[in-house]
Amino acid sequence: MRIVDVRATTVTVPLEAPLRHANGCHWGRFVRTIVEVEADNGLVGLGEMGGGGESAEAAFRASKASLVGHDPARLEELRFRVANPTASLYNNRTQVLAALEFACLDLLGQAWGVPVHAILGGKVRDWVPFASYCFFRYPSPATGEGEVRTIDQVVENARRLKQKYGFRTHKMKGGVFPPDYELEAYRALAQAFPEDNVRFDPNAVWSTEQAIRFGQAIEDLRNDYLEDPVFGLNGMRRTRQRIRVPLATNTVVVNFEQLAANVLDTAVDVILLDTTFWGGIRACVKAAAVCETFQLGVAVHSSGELGIQLATMLHLGAVLPNLSFAADAHYHHLTDDIIEGGLMKYEGGAIRAPEGPGLGVKLDRDKVKEYSELYRRLGNYPYDQDPGRPGWSALVPNDRWADPRDDRPVRIPY
Numbered sequence: 001m002r003i004v005d006v007r008a009t010t011v012t013v014p015l016e017a018p019l020r021h022a023n024g025c026h027w028g029r030f031v032r033t034i035v036e037v038e039a040d041n042g043l044v045g046l047g048e049m050g051g052g053g054e055s056a057e058a059a060f061r062a063s064k065a066s067l068v069g070h071d072p073a074r075l076e077e078l079r080f081r082v083a084n085p086t087a088s089l090y091n092n093r094t095q096v097l098a099a100l101e102f103a104c105l106d107l108l109g110q111a112w113g114v115p116v117h118a119i120l121g122g123k124v125r126d127w128v129p130f131a132s133y134c135f136f137r138y139p140s141p142a143t144g145e146g147e148v149r150t151i152d153q154v155v156e157n158a159r160r161l162k163q164k165y166g167f168r169t170h171k172m173k174g175g176v177f178p179p180d181y182e183l184e185a186y187r188a189l190a191q192a193f194p195e196d197n198v199r200f201d202p203n204a205v206w207s208t209e210q211a212i213r214f215g216q217a218i219e220d221l222r223n224d225y226l227e228d229p230v231f232g233l234n235g236m237r238r239t240r241q242r243i244r245v246p247l248a249t250n251t252v253v254v255n256f257e258q259l260a261a262n263v264l265d266t267a268v269d270v271i272l273l274d275t276t277f278w279g280g281i282r283a284c285v286k287a288a289a290v291c292e293t294f295q296l297g298v299a300v301h302s303s304g305e306l307g308i309q310l311a312t313m314l315h316l317g318a319v320l321p322n323l324s325f326a327a328d329a330h331y332h333h334l335t336d337d338i339i340e341g342g343l344m345k346y347e348g349g350a351i352r353a354p355e356g357p358g359l360g361v362k363l364d365r366d367k368v369k370e371y372s373e374l375y376r377r378l379g380n381y382p383y384d385q386d387p388g389r390p391g392w393s394a395l396v397p398n399d400r401w402a403d404p405r406d407d408r409p410v411r412i413p414y
């Protein structure tokens with residue numbers, strides 16, 4: 001089998017409501033790049049990457065020159081062709097490599113008639129459990145509904161998610177409001193579901209002292225972990241020495257060099273593996289093996305996915321023996337998907353790993369057309385800006401918090 005073409009299409013798919021985070025906001029939709037790698041036998045493998053637009057599409061177009069004629073089974077060769085580690089000093093193509101790896105694995109699975117998890121060593125579970133992913137939210141620009149700002153709204157939103165999807169783990173995304181307010185909200189969330197596990201992620205915007213203060217104040221809860229309370233391995237290490245809650249990261253251990261540093265002088269207990277940030281599903285499987293050896297925890301990170309990327313997370317989750325935590329996904333915030341059959345279904349807080357050949361998902365061409373047209377109309381959105389606070393930007397450590405009493409309507413172009 002040989003690669004004959006590489007295509008990329010940017011889409012934007014609406015969310016239920018805009019998701020607020022420490023550095024700004026997802027303005028009511030995700031922008032993703034859908035990658036198609038076609039082989040000489042007519043099969044098409046699918047990949048996906050965060051963000052999009054001309055620069056992302058151009059990056060994939062540029063990769064075509066070195067990929068045409070390449071055998072998609074030669075995945076290690078692909079790594080060096082696309083993201084040679086020393087050449088990457090000048091062109092960080094890790095995320096491009098990831099999308100191409102997904103597509104090549106999809107091609108192989110289709111050609112061999114097996115699901116990707118069978119190529120990765122075989123599944124150890126059929127269902128991958130997920131955490132509710134509870135954000136502070138602005139009301140939907142389309143419906144005016146879905147705001148999450150008050151503590152009652154935080155608990156009510158988690159209750160709705162649990163009822164609808166069956167989650168037994170709740171992740172709360174913070175870093176938006178003053179830490180004491182978010183502490184109150186997190187404690188209220190944990191106390192509303194005393195039998196469920198909870199985790200908190202302020203996206204690394206606190207000072208180390210603030211991280212210690214928050215960490216000590218939640219020690220009595222059923223915490224999976226406290227995720228990225230502070231930025232940098234040294235801040236994480238100092239925090240870890242002073243609190244009795246495990247720390248997790250998707251920011252300061254995102255490659256093998258950092259993983260080695262964390263093994264030699266541990267700062268983080270749980271590594272959140274992201275199939276895009278690490279450069280593919282196989283890189284995550286390798287990293288999980290290092291974590292297994294050194295008895296570090298492993299979970300699956302979500303960088304905001306449509307169905308193709310979700311499939312990569314499911315195949316990863318299915319094959320990791322040491323996946324000891326529910327995975328994260330933004331997926332249930334989406335209103336639609338670009339794969340055949342629409343949004344994948346949760347049952348009891350889990351999603352079944354696809355069993356079809358390859359990644360097990362196919363493009364719904366009408367949906368791709370609809371959401372690529374929506375992208376052409378709306379373009380990108382500034383992820384690191386807050387539509388409710390024009391001109392604002394966060395510091396690290398931050399002290400420019402949003403005001404939880406501020407209920408002024410926010411205008412978001414749509």
Ligand SMILES: [Mg+2]
Nearest residue numbers: 201227228250
């Ligand atoms: Mg995180």
